[in-house]
Amino acid sequence: MGIKNRLKIMSFLQYFIWGSWLITLGSYMINTLGFTGAEVGIVYSTKGIAAVIMPSLVGIIADKWIRANRLYTICHFICAGALFYAASVNNPTIMFWVMLINAMAYMPTLALSNTISYYCLEKNKMDTVTSFPPIRVFGTVGFILAMWTISLLQFELSSMQLYIAAGVSLVLGIYSLTMPSIPTSNKKQKQNWVSMLGLDAFVLFKKPQMALFFMFAMLLGAVLQITNTFGNPFLHDFGAIPEYTDSLVVKYPSILLSVSQMAEVIFILAIPFFLKKFGIKKVMLMSMFAWTLRFGLFAFGDPSPLGFVLLMLSMLVYGCAFDFFNISGSIYIEKEVSSDIRASAQGLYMTMVNGVGAYVGSIISGKVVDYFTVDGVKDWQTIWLIFAAYPLVLGIIFFFTFKYKHKPEKMVDLKASH
Template sequence: MNIKLRLTIVSFMQFFVWGAWLITIANYWFGTKQWDGAQFGLIFATMGFASLFMPTLTGIIADKWINAEKLYAILHILYAGTLFYIPQVDTPNEFFWIIFLAMCFYMPTISLSNSISYTTLKSAKLDVVKDFPPIRVWGTIGFIAAMWITNLTGSKANANQFYIAGISALALGLYAFTLPKCIPSKLLEEKATFAQKIGLDAFKLFANFKMALFFIFSMFLGGALQLTNAYGDVFLDEFKLFPIYAESFVIKYSTIIMSISQVSETLFILAIPFFLKRFGIKKVMVIAMLAWVFRFGLFAYGDPAGNLWMIVLSCIVYGMAFDFFNISGSLFVETSTTAKTRSSAQGLFMMMTNGFGAVLGSIVSGWMIQKYFTQAYTNIQSLAEHVGSATNDQHLLKFLGDKGISVLANGELSRGLEVKDWHNIWLSFTIYALMITVLFMIFFKHKHSRAEVAAIEEAIAH
């Protein structure tokens, strides 16, 4: 089989096994399990916790002791095993630890998949710069495909989403054993300290005020990156509580609507070279931050009926918000560090956004939403008053699902039905993103120059 086709399959499956549950897990947590919302933030924090140490450790292992493709295969098989176990979990605390274990297995495979692709393409005498991007874009397509399959099979609120991901991860793990060998390079110097080996030397960059500011802002913006992944789909799904929206397309296919964000991501990435050369790194990062402001603001005022265009536009804006900051930030690191510290600095950038930032955003948002923006209704009358006079027993029966009959019979919601004030939740996120943007514009000093354009062109070329 053509090597580029084989790597395309790996890229597609790499993100398929994540997309099958990442956007819809909130529906499982809040809808099926009806667990405490404050604890849900910790679930998305597991990605950040795992990103703090697992990619570095597995990178060392792949460099020194075991073929990268074999390590990649083993990690995906272990990831599949944890996914198969998730439906058996009955408590939020156990759920957290199982998801954390799954992320410890999965997160390192993202960088490993890139490493395998680079090594294999070079071994085949192919041009990495030319041939890798068309392969990588299939990863985003895989993520979209998984979202669609989860939604269209009626699995977005039940345990089947984990089985879809688990079966796919198992298949990918077995397939990875057949990939061309990526023999350990043993590039790490034996005399290097452990701190140097795991990239802690990069923290010396904090001695540079400009770099320190960049990493701090990266962390705070990283706190916003997972918010729509965590809450976007359940936000749309909870419109079903209101009879006027209950039968709308958006409610039935909320995950498909959310997938517009990933489609947008694949398109905006093509526009990055133009924006970087025309406006420079700082302005592109500001554009990305403003895009986050619009992403959250449009969600705040959107609904599945008259303001559906706001929800769609918010999903389109996501591509700019996500791509522009991640890539311009990576290029800033690339053009502002020496060859000796560059790799460690890139690792630190990822650690601050996907590690510390993701943990900060997930935990704080979960606590904030539960404490200030969630109302628990314990009887039918109070719930009916909330959703409006058009509510009737038949609609509530459908909304409450299998437990609806007993609930309507005694007029009580035994565990309490939690309803979130999504308008003010998204407004809070909007204000947060706007504050970060304004502070970044004021304090981060960086000028666009011909030298920067040349550096950007060289970085993009390589």
């Protein structure tokens, strides 16, 4: 089997694991285990905590001491054990600690899988710019297929989703043992602790424009966590309404939510055009408006024919909301930051979005959901309207505070670099 196909399998399994539980675990904890919204938010906050601590630390270990492919194997074996144990847990405190162990092991594998792919492609004299995207797309396919699998097998409210994720983690850990060995660095460079920990990019906070950009990136990172945590429980709750009990939305909510990931593929392809035409400020504003639409459409959507159209529109605008903020932000940094701290800046961006932002979003969104829950019944319309108002207000503040003059010539080679 060619190296590209082997990497595609790795990418597929990597994201199949995440898709098996990330969107549906909240429904399982609320509907089956009886956790509160705040408790669910705390469990989901483990992703944010791990994203702050682990990627840089594991990156240093992979660079200096343990080969990246072996470290990748170890991480997935830990994930397999943690997820297997989590399937038997019914206490929110224990669930937090077990899922924290899982997150600490899983989050670094996202970067390690990229490292392995880049090394293998370069070793085989393949252009990473053109060869890697088709490989990474299989990760999105894996995520979507996992959501469909869990939904069609009726495991959304079952611990089986965690057993499946554990099994695939074990398979990927074993499979990764067959991947080419990646050497550690033999260079003994004198570096201070700031450089070793990848914190060089914090100098960017001295520039008001970049400081604002990172701050808004963190605040938008909180929005993403809201939809991951409570999108599925929201759709499941329509099952309490007799006329909707047998609707496809209630039976297969993950399949409906997977349309969001499908929309991502379309909007990824549109990013080069929009960034070149409008610049990062307008593209970020489009993202914030799309997040408002995402939640606003949730507020008025339901399984009825008209309501289903609104839900479907919410899934489609997610592609714009996520990609125009997450991927465009990464490209903006690539173009604006000095090459000597570019890697650190990208790491800082991901820490702000998937670390600090995700943690804050998990905790606060859980408290909001509990506040508008009376006798176990959630006022989803009010909850979603509050969530919709947040990116709208954020967008207004961003419009007036983020000063940026678009220079199309800086984006001329964007399509090639992307």
